[in-house]
Amino acid sequence: MPGGSLRPVTVVAQPAPRTLQFPPPPSAVTFSVPSPAQYHYQCSYRYLSISWNNLRTGKHGVVSLRHWQLPSYPVSGYPSTLKTSAVAVTGSGPVVATVSVLREQPNAAPQVISVIPGVNAIQLP
Numbered sequence: 001m002p003g004g005s006l007r008p009v010t011v012v013a014q015p016a017p018r019t020l021q022f023p024p025p026p027s028a029v030t031f032s033v034p035s036p037a038q039y040h041y042q043c044s045y046r047y048l049s050i051s052w053n054n055l056r057t058g059k060h061g062v063v064s065l066r067h068w069q070l071p072s073y074p075v076s077g078y079p080s081t082l083k084t085s086a087v088a089v090t091g092s093g094p095v096v097a098t099v100s101v102l103r104e105q106p107n108a109a110p111q112v113i114s115v116i117p118g119v120n121a122i123q124l125p
Contacts, residue, residue, distance in 0.1 A: 009067050010034060011050060011099045013120045016087045027092040027124040032085035036069045043068040045104040046113070047079035050120075056093025063088050067101070078104060096121045 016028035031050050037043070048067050053060040066082035099118035102110040 007037070009037075009048065009099070009101065009118070011048065011065070011067075011097075011118060011120065013095075013097060013122045015122070015124055026089050028087050028089045029095055029097075029122060029124065030085060030087050031063050031065060031097070031120075033065055033067045036067055036084050039069050039071040039075075044075045044077045044080055047082055047102055047104075049100050049102050049110075049112075050088075050097050051100075052088055052090060052095055052097040054090050054093050054095050057091050059091050061088055061090075090124060092124045094121065094123050 010033065012032050012034055013029050014032075016030045018025055018027070029052065031052075033048070046068070048065040050063045050065065051060070052063070063086045064082055065086060066079055066084055070080065097120045099114075099120065100112045101114035103113045104110050
């Protein structure tokens with residue numbers, strides 16, 4: 001993939017929309033890739049892993065995102081099934097997240113290939 005592990009990837013974290021109801025739904029974060037990269041044949045086995053942690057409650061989780069555009073023809077592999085945005089129900093409080101680029105490998109667990117993981121922080125009501 002052009003740029004490989006040195007290619008910058010932007011992930012935006014913002015409070016997820018909430019409906020007006022009682023009791024209110026738990027706070028959540030929408031993680032999204034605002035400008036997915038153009039498809040390259042090496043994209044089909046790469047994706048983002050966002051690990052988040054609520055510092056107030058200790059709740060934590062992982063969200064996976066695709067950081068590249070789907071081509072006009074079908075591609076296979078787990079990363080091609082991912083969306084470029086996802087909602088994580090984090091609860092209220094300060095939430096921190098790290099972003100890593102992963103590469104799938106045959107017969108092995110995905111491997112982190114990002115040179116410098118990204119960090120994001122957000123305060124939820």
